[in-house]
Amino acid sequence: MEKRTLGTSTVKITPILMGTWQAGKRMWVGIEDADSIKTIRAAYEAGITTIDTAEIYGDGHSEQIVAQALSDVRDRVEYATKVFSNHLKYQQVIEACERSLKNLQTDYIDLYQIHWPSGSFKSEIVSIEETMSALNHLKEQGKIRAIGVSNFSREQLAEAAQYGRIDSLQPAYSLFWRNVETDAMPYCVENNISILAYSPLAQGLLTGKFAPGHKFDPEDNRSQNKLFQGENFERAQQALEQLRPVAEKHNCSLAQLALAWLIAQPQSNAIAGARYPQQAQDNAKAAEVKLSAEEIAQIDNIGRIVTSHFDNTGIMWEW
Numbered sequence: 001m002e003k004r005t006l007g008t009s010t011v012k013i014t015p016i017l018m019g020t021w022q023a024g025k026r027m028w029v030g031i032e033d034a035d036s037i038k039t040i041r042a043a044y045e046a047g048i049t050t051i052d053t054a055e056i057y058g059d060g061h062s063e064q065i066v067a068q069a070l071s072d073v074r075d076r077v078e079y080a081t082k083v084f085s086n087h088l089k090y091q092q093v094i095e096a097c098e099r100s101l102k103n104l105q106t107d108y109i110d111l112y113q114i115h116w117p118s119g120s121f122k123s124e125i126v127s128i129e130e131t132m133s134a135l136n137h138l139k140e141q142g143k144i145r146a147i148g149v150s151n152f153s154r155e156q157l158a159e160a161a162q163y164g165r166i167d168s169l170q171p172a173y174s175l176f177w178r179n180v181e182t183d184a185m186p187y188c189v190e191n192n193i194s195i196l197a198y199s200p201l202a203q204g205l206l207t208g209k210f211a212p213g214h215k216f217d218p219e220d221n222r223s224q225n226k227l228f229q230g231e232n233f234e235r236a237q238q239a240l241e242q243l244r245p246v247a248e249k250h251n252c253s254l255a256q257l258a259l260a261w262l263i264a265q266p267q268s269n270a271i272a273g274a275r276y277p278q279q280a281q282d283n284a285k286a287a288e289v290k291l292s293a294e295e296i297a298q299i300d301n302i303g304r305i306v307t308s309h310f311d312n313t314g315i316m317w318e319w
Contacts, residue, residue, distance in 0.1 A: 001014045001048065001049075005194075006146055007192055007194050012078070014048050014050045014269075015269045016284055016287050018048045019198060020036070021053075022275060023036040023057065023061070023065040024058025024059075026057070026059075027219070027221040033065060033068075035276060037065060038277050039277050039279070039280050040065070040066060042278075042280045043280035043284065044069070044077060046285075047284050048280065049077045050077070052080045052081075053081045053104075054081055054082035055082065055083060055096055063100055079104055079106060079110050080110060080111035080112075080196070081100045082113040082115035083114060083115060085114075085120040086124070088130070090130050093138070108143055108144065109144045110146065111145065112144040112146070112147060113149060113168065114152070117152055117156050132163035136164045148167055148196070149169055150170035152171075152184070153184060154183045161191065168195070169193055169195055170198055171195065172315075174200045174202045175206060175239075175262070176202040176205060176236060176239070176312075177202060185266060189267055196270075197262055197269065201258055201259070202236075203316075204222070207254055208244070210228070216228070226318060227306070232309075236306050238305055239303060246299060246302075250289050252285070256283075259283060259287075270286075272286075
């Protein structure tokens, strides 16, 4: 898989990244460590070398699973992890990074990201200047290679960029959730900041595997995802029906079509999660799907069947 440059850094990433929220187990149902390890390894062997995780995913459990899967090929992969919103004071950032380095069994992190802005989830307000000061120090030490932010608005991103180089933004972004296009994407294009889209398959909705009336286990975070509720879910089914012929034309799945559309957007890359090896292998193949400008526009219009009818801003879940 041909790699892309992350922002203006020296880090190279694959346009499809492996997402590992589920490997942390918390807020997911039926996840087994052995499956997670095999799946992450399968992603790597299929050409996905950039792995995204976070300290909050099972309190470091996801990071540990990533290390178990890939430590022997550390020099051939890129680790992206995140510090949570309750650890944004200077010393807390330093300590969180040290924990992540230990969990990942490595002496450097390729991309270290602020997971949520200060104040999120009732966390203490810390100035972005203080947090960036710690991140810049870690970068100077060689413990991190690039700095990114996640779930930041354009305004928050621009403020953070006053205190150091930001090379990536990680927003919720898919054909069915597109707020970033009118908010931060223009700023990212102008300033050469890579977009790493999480939930690029709308948590599986864009795979077409969830039929009308599907109910999630209450412990599954998707039970609170706005896209799976009421009219949003019904409109998604209508859109999927219109996407099927396009996918068939390319001899690819709906999921691969959605990923191919996303990585064709300006500055955009897709973080795709997977529970099982075959899913990771299928995600990797999305990089081979080449869409024409007309098809990209057609898919864009189909996606608006969903997004033009509801407020796809704020957080995707009703927490």
